[in-house]
Amino acid sequence: MKSILGRIRFLPVCLALGLAFLYIPILSLIIYSFNESKLVTVWSGFSTKWYGELFRNQQIIDAALLSLRIAVMSACAAVVLGTIAGFVLARMRRFRGRTLLAGMSMAPLVMPEIITGLSLLLFFIALEKMTGWPNGRGITTVTIAHITFSMAYVAVIVQSRLADMDPSLEEAAMDLGARPLKVFFAITLPIVAPALISGWLLAFTLSIDDLVIASFVSGPGASTLPMVIFSKVRLGVSPDINALATIIIGIVALGVLLAALAFKRQERLQGQDARLANLADD
């Protein structure tokens, strides 16, 4: 009995320490963004001046807008391509190139970014030499690179969602004479919609967070936000970067909170539906 109690206490302590390890650096970023001193880690009084400094930094604002544009475009395209790939892998058992497609849509998940970045840059240069396109590198090449690696994440999410889903619904619709395209849009897509939303958010985050691949495939005049941050923090800590981090963390925390509330609400509605169904059965 005593050893069971011992273990019960051991696990929550590990969990609390682990979570503290995950959150202390983030909290330190937030706290020192309100520090007056330029020395970042020497506290000298509360101030919001670094936020003002941040909003006057045109280079960071331009980079943030560019990153947002790339992230929105690549997330939308990645969801379309990734959904098709996931659907094909989950629902079409036999076709030529299945192993190839399965391997290729899984590989970007585990490929070191630095190899992906190098290979895409060398590809774009070789392609330009042969066809004249892409003419120079920048927003287009970064977007293509981001679509390619984030569609793999979407494909995996959609594939596992479809594997959980009962195919008899689709089969029933087909039996009733619906064409495959109609079945896909009327049955399959609504069921995987939650997976599409999480896939889009994941692709967006991966794109806006990427430094290594963008550094390879971007060109002059198209520095993304991580590229600007990296060149700045390489020289040492700087308080306006703390302010930027605090804003990003705030947006993410707000988004997660809203998602959790929406999830709760949906769960409650479903609970009500289930209760109503039970009443009807009685």
Add this chain to the structure above:
Amino acid sequence: MRMGYTPLGQGLVRLFEPVMPTALGNSVARLLRAAGVTGRNAVIAVPLLWLLLFFLIPFVIVLKISFAEYATAIPPYTDLIQWGDDALMSIKLNFGNYLYLVEDDLYVAAYLNSARIALVSTVMCLLIGYPMAYAIARSSPANRNILLMLVILPFWTSFLLRVYAWMGILKNNGIINNLLMGMGIIDEPIVMMQTDFAVYLGIIYSYLPFMILPLYANLEKLDVNLLEAAADLGCKPFKAFLLITLPLSLPGIIAGSMLVFIPAVGEFVIPSLLGGPDTLMIGRVLWDEFFNNRDWPVASAVAIAMLVFLVIPIMLFQHYQNRQGQS
């Protein structure tokens, strides 16, 4: 099954109603089918062609350039295929870049060092992450979602900025040294930045969620009845853990370990921000070779060698991933 019918899904269906097969659509479809283009093939072709073009062909190009020679030209490498006077095509493969990797101590040391840092970090992530994942899996369902969200949340914030946070904590006049000196425990700051220690810490910190999530997914499915049966038969909890929980969670352990090990080997950001000039990691060597020395053939050879090095971990990961997908 009602849950799938979200407003978004229904909206999308209505959006596509006008393009659903009509008389015109049917005749176009017949034409295409006659040409051998069925809807099925077209659907398969879209992702397949995209990945062939932007994933597979780029690798072939890296492989090709790794066998080329460095040249002062634009782009800075020679062509493999050469046409002789008699219009005979000859392919010249140059293994020099690979020999160079083996002969130069720098590269061998960088590979070994990357492997060591990635391995130690993976083991540390496992030791920290396993109890955390187990604690989350054993907590009440309501708490479980909140705890899981707390583990995932850092992943959604910028990776680069989380590594940057450690610079402020570890540097000589950073938070830890200020705290220790303020309490009078030490007189001189402990040098932590630009050391291997900082690199280990950065990697463990950044990749810990990748270890916890697959472990949690696995431990959540564990049948508690097995542990109860063992306890009923007089088995001590720790022994039951070693004999039942640990072996059953092996797929989760392997998936999590590969998700930490593989990217850690190629890591570039963490060693260049937290490590010192002598922290040799292969991702950083590749970066310098490409951007500073502009030696594309050697950089390509470094990339191919890294892939060969990672083939076994990648295949292990895919094997267990597929098995989990099937079960």
